Amino acid sequence: MAFEITTMKVGIIGTGRIGTELLKRGTEKGWEIITATASGVYAGEGEKIGELDNWFEYFRKLDIICLCIPTLDDGEIAFRYIKPLVENGKPVVTCEKGSLGNYFPELKPWIDKIGYSATVGGGTRLLHWLKERLTPGIKEIHLIINGTLNYIFDGLSRGRTLDEMVEEAKRLGYAEPGAHGLAEVINTEAGKDIPMKTSVLLNICGFGEIRAKNIDVQTITEEDLKRLAKEAISRRYIVSITREENKEDMVGGFKFDLGGWHVSAGFKNCSNPLLLQLVLPGVSNAALIHGLDGIRLLKGPGAGAVSTVGSMMKDIENLLKV
Numbered sequence: 001m002a003f004e005i006t007t008m009k010v011g012i013i014g015t016g017r018i019g020t021e022l023l024k025r026g027t028e029k030g031w032e033i034i035t036a037t038a039s040g041v042y043a044g045e046g047e048k049i050g051e052l053d054n055w056f057e058y059f060r061k062l063d064i065i066c067l068c069i070p071t072l073d074d075g076e077i078a079f080r081y082i083k084p085l086v087e088n089g090k091p092v093v094t095c096e097k098g099s100l101g102n103y104f105p106e107l108k109p110w111i112d113k114i115g116y117s118a119t120v121g122g123g124t125r126l127l128h129w130l131k132e133r134l135t136p137g138i139k140e141i142h143l144i145i146n147g148t149l150n151y152i153f154d155g156l157s158r159g160r161t162l163d164e165m166v167e168e169a170k171r172l173g174y175a176e177p178g179a180h181g182l183a184e185v186i187n188t189e190a191g192k193d194i195p196m197k198t199s200v201l202l203n204i205c206g207f208g209e210i211r212a213k214n215i216d217v218q219t220i221t222e223e224d225l226k227r228l229a230k231e232a233i234s235r236r237y238i239v240s241i242t243r244e245e246n247k248e249d250m251v252g253g254f255k256f257d258l259g260g261w262h263v264s265a266g267f268k269n270c271s272n273p274l275l276l277q278l279v280l281p282g283v284s285n286a287a288l289i290h291g292l293d294g295i296r297l298l299k300g301p302g303a304g305a306v307s308t309v310g311s312m313m314k315d316i317e318n319l320l321k322v
Contacts (some may be wrong), residue, residue, distance in 0.1 A: 008032065008320070011058070011065040015031065017173045018095055021305040028208075030287060031147060034058055045227055054083055054098040064091045064316055067258035069179050071098035071196065073214050079103040086110035091319040093268060093312050101196035101212035115315025116204060120145055120197045121285045123307030124300035130171055130287055131205050137292035140242040141189060145197045147283035147302025148174040149189050149237045154281050156232030162225065174283055174304060183222060191217040194265060198239050207241065208259030218266075220252045227251065228267055236278055239265040283307075 010026055012019050019118065026033050033044045034069065041050040041058050050058055059065050065085055067078055067136075075098020080313065081098055082092050083106065094100075100107065100116055115123045126145070144150050148169050155165040159189045166185050169175045175225035179188040199212040227249060228235060235251070245262045253266025272281050277297055278286050285302035301307035 008031065008064070009034075009062040010316075011036065011062045013055070013059075013065065013067050014069035016068065016070065016177075017305040018308050018312075019066075021309045022066055023127060025096075025309060025313060034062065034255065059167060059227060060090060062090070063184060064093065064320055065104040066312060066316070067092060067094040067096050067099075069096055071096055072178065072190075073098065073197070075099040075102045079106065082107060082262060086113045089113070093118075093315045093319065094276055095308050095312060097193070097200050098192075098194040100201040100203060104199070104209060104211075111204075113319070115319050116200070117315050118308045119200050120204075122283070122300070122302035123286075123310045124285050124287070124302070125297055125311055126287050126298060128206050129197055129298050130201070130289070133289055134205060135291060135293075138243075138289055138313060140240065140290045142278060142288045142290075143201070143241075144187050144241055144278050144280065144286040144302070145201070145238040145269065146194050147236055147285050147304070148176075148193075149186070149304065150280060150285070151283045153228075153232050153236055154187075156229055157279075162229050172304070178228075182216075183220065183225060183279065184227065187220050190220060190267075194237065194239065195212065195254065198263070199263060202241075202258060202263070207261055207263075210250070210256075210258055215254050215256065217254045218252050221269075224251050231269075234271050234279075235267045235273075236270050237266065238262070238268045238270070238275060238278060240268075252315075280290075298307055 009032045011034050015035055015037050035042045036055045038054055039050045041085040042048050067241050078096040086091050091113045095118035097119040120127055150258050152165040166182050176188045179185040196212040203209050242262045248268035251268035253262045262276035270276050283302045286299040288297050
């Protein structure tokens with residue numbers, strides 16, 4: 001039996017930018033909402049009803065739970081929230097990528113109870129789009145899965161400075177929390193966010209299973225940053241999954257083989273006609289599939305609370321069939 005959306009009982013764990021946006025939309029829809037933060041469990045934005053240590057006693061009675069916490073570790077905190085819920089038959093919608101990036105084998109038995117669209121691709125719903133189009137005739141896949149770096153390099157290509165773009169990305173809430181200096185912000189996105197998203201994508205789409213913490217990432221140095229700033233007009237951070245290993249003009253990133261595929265990622269030269277299609281404006285995310293039947297391209301909004309929550313809302317509807 002489908003739930004009436006106006007009577008849905010929803011839990012939201014984490015009330016940062018994404019959790020707050022989700023709470024706003026859910027309230028507008030008339031949901032009965034319980035939230036959990038570091039300070040306790042609350043009835044929506046109002047009265048405190050319990051301590052965080054007892055969160056499960058409140059959330060196990062709800063229809064669905066939304067996990068909106070940032071990844072400040074390897075995903076273990078998120079995993080400890082998700083596993084007891086799905087084990088007890090409660091569907092979970094998450095935008096946190098560390099749990100599925102590092103604990104996918106442990107969560108795989110309950111993957112049909114997890115809404116994961118917002119973990120990779122923002123509002124594009126890239127994971128579902130890609131899964132539906134994977135055929136034996138595919139030669140290569142190229143992806144933009146970090147809207148923050150795309151935003152920064154789009155600005156650089158238009159003549160703005162790295163300092164300006166990084167500060168703007170932080171102010172707009174696009175950057176990962178906790179990073180401060182230029183090199184730290186770039187390396188947090190390239191060395192933490194992207195490996196986690198790449199592992200989620202590979203795990204979910206069936207290329208093979210890998211834990212993000214086992215991906216060896218090359219650090220971007222100060223000298224690399226100077227070079228990248230000068231070459232920003234022709235470079236984007238691209239993740240590629242190809243049948244054959246290619247020689248690439250790439251700065252930073254990582255390379256490994258998985259399930260008969262070659263996976264590479266880094267600030268790549270986009271001067272060739274294929275990758276040129278991934279030079280997109282703003283916080284865009286994109287996926288390009290090149291196969292025997294030609295080229296298919298998906299693009300859309302990536303980073304940001306609005307696009308992320310939009311994808312989470314669709315996952316809620318799909319899991320509860322409302």
